[in-house]
Amino acid sequence: MPQIREARRADCPRILDLIQELAVYEKEPNAVKNTVADLEEHLFGDAPKVFTHVAEDESGLVVGIAMWFPTYSTWEGRHGIHLEDLYVQETERGKGTGTALLKTLAQICVERGYRRLEWAVLDWNAPAIAFYDSIRSSTMDGWSTRRLDGPALEEMAR
Template sequence: MTTAETALADGAVLRAARPGDEGGILALIHALAVYEREPDAVENTVDQLRETLFGADPRAFAHVVEREGEVVGIAIWFLTYSTWTGRHGIWLEDLYVDEAQRGRGYGLALIASLAAVCVARGYSRLEWTVLDWNEPSIAFYRSLGAVPQDEWTSQRLTGGDLAALARRV
């Protein structure tokens, strides 16, 4: 399974995102933010998504599940690079399926499509993070064979701290 359109068992379609999907993708990003207890954190816009996903030099990509003309699932990702393997990988930024559409296998289809991209392109890794309290997602990822990287702690710079560090150059 790659980014070509794939019909799912119930008539839904898994495919690469295309122009026109931005509104549906953004709606699911907002729903994810609510689920992750950060309802006011999303600053993204339809125009930003259009430029990011479909502009002259896309740096992020998305696969969607479309059902009855509506985007009901998303996998938003970008390329990483491993200096150890000398190959790219995929970082899965967001995987989300509309709550009313869960249990249909859409999440599995989305993440499997990214695994297929990795295999087809010779990428060495598919990686992502999950919130510690998100037990349903953790259980789902373990069922796929995903292994936690407990020895690594994510780090992040944002806002004023990011700007202050940039001024040190």
């Protein structure tokens, strides 16, 4: 069983490696602009707003990450967690690593009185969808994720 723990500053280079592996898996190999310095600032700066848990194999190598941040539901009147990225190295899949990472986040939700643990999954990612179905997560039918970025974001800001 993998060991799950909160990330440490020294993990940032390895976390970035896994983020880059995820980008390759999601067919966006050149999309990552994040840096070790960015991770150090955002995860361990004065007022972190994003958090990461890591999974270590028996040798202590970080083989999985769950990067998340708190959300707020106006309807529930409570916080929740948005899971930005869940990634487990291919060689470690099927060993309970993803489940252990999600279980840790579910425990945080319950302990803090959060009502939701939410994330997005790419439509074509059948293995991830099958995994999420196996843990009884539900699809939010009728909702579409929307984004403003790049020139559209700049234009909207003017």
